[in-house]
Amino acid sequence: MAGNRGQNKNVRLSKNLSEMKFMQRRVKKDAEEELESEKQRQIDDDHWVLDLPDLISKGNRYETVDSMADCEDLVFGRMSFKGMNPVIEKVMRIMNGEEEEEEEELEEKAEGVTEEEMANRYSSLVGTIGKKFDKKRIHSQTDVDAPRKKHKKKFLKPPDE
Incomplete structure (x- = not known):
């Protein structure tokens, strides 16, 4: 009987x-359900539709931008100079490309100490620091050429007469 509900409307139940x-x-x-479908049919009949040709969409005249960096033609949103924010400077270097990194490496080499200068300075320091840790007797024997320090004069007690 459940299968015949929609098909046979003449069936009368007790x-x-x-x-x-x-x-x-x-x-x-x-x-x-029948009332709802009747309302929908009524709305469809009353609804007016203009038969106009489809308008060609011109596209959006306005562009929305989330960042001021794009409006101002900025390359970076945040910037840092002379080591104020190293993280941002690293990002700036990456975004700029390798050319500027190579230039910075050359500048660092020019400002820094060369390997030869470092070796010369190290060799002279080894002797100086080594002298510092020598014992006093060994230190005095190695500095024979160096002028001796004059000892401070101490108070001499006058002889008893």
Whole structure:
């Protein structure tokens, strides 16, 4: 009987069966669906549609931009100079490309100490620091050429007469 609901409208159910709650709910639901479809049909009939040719979309005249960097033609959003923010400077170097990195490396080499200068300075420091840790006797023997320090004069007690 459930399969024949929509097909056979002439089937009459007994009065007792049609008065049961589940049957009344079903009848009410069917009536609401039919009323809803009738309303939709009425709206479709009343709805006016203009038969105009499709307008060619010109596209959006305005462009929305989230960042001021694009408006001002800035390469970087945040900038840093002379080591104030090393993280941002590193990002700037990466975005600029390798050319500027090579230039910075050359500048660092020019400002820094060359390997030869470092070796000369290190060799002279080894002797100087080595002298510092020598014992006093060994230190005095190695500095024979160096002028001796004059000892401070101490108070001399006058002889007893």
